[in-house]
Amino acid sequence: MQAYYAIYFHLVTLHFVVNAIVPKHHEPTLRYATQTILPWFPQPWCLRFNHNTTTLDEFPPGTPIKAPSGWNVSRATESNTYIACFFRTTAQRDQQEKWRQHYKNKKKRIEAGPRAGKIYATADVKVDPVSFFNVLWRFRRWANYLDADTIIEGGDYTPHAVEFDSSFSEIVETTALTCENILKRCIGSDRLRDLYREYLALAGGHLDCATVERRLSTLCP
């Protein structure tokens, strides 16, 4: 949960630096990352899937969005293919949820296009593009109190639980770097260095700040 918040507050900071407004809600903040500033991020953060048009952005040419059964629990699946398939299923979940919330058992009819006049089916519902940041939102909702059983029971096998933490930590560290790199462009290297040093002086004796120290030496040597 805190890993999610680490990335979320980086995005809040970026939104403020660029737009002079502090966003107050999670979903629009993550949508801002996917739809507005995603091109500022390198691989693989810039990868994106548009379910409405079935198109992939920034994936290697020829990356499939469907894979043989079992792809979702396989290390052998090629990683770009895995991410594309995961984005697709995330979009499908969004679509299903949106249909349930806004169209199920309601008499809304499609207004234009070849299916004009028909009742909305799941496939008629348009959804936002999906990137790594939308998956974070999926994580956030999964990790809330209602789904706590998923985490506790799902992590029963200790090596998997340890791997989960370790992977997420590394992804948070590198994602933070990408956000702070943009921040450096907006506030200047000297100001960012001052912030790193101030934080390390305040928190260094109390918290493990190795990741912040690494980013200081990488971005503001």
Add this chain to the structure above:
Amino acid sequence: MGTSPASEFQNYLFFLYHFRELVRRQRGTTMLDILKCIATEQAPRFAKVVPRPLNGKDHTTIRKYLFTAWNAEAVSRLPAGFDPEVCSSSPTSGSQCRRTTRSTFTW
């Protein structure tokens, strides 16, 4: 995709595994190498961003949210410093917590 707790956990575990593979791909072997490589690759992508003028109040706000992000990151890393047996009792990662709480408390 499955919806049982175990399969849902595995879906996320494997997503993290593959995303990390892509983060590391052709970027070096140490974390410092990877970070430097990412920073260098990323720079041209935001080179055309024109920063807006910032005043003192803006800098205070930036500090507030950035420090909050760093605090959250530091807290998220706490389980990494524990023995795996202790680590697996954290609410985010394991069964020991469930067993301990069930044997200690009646809910």
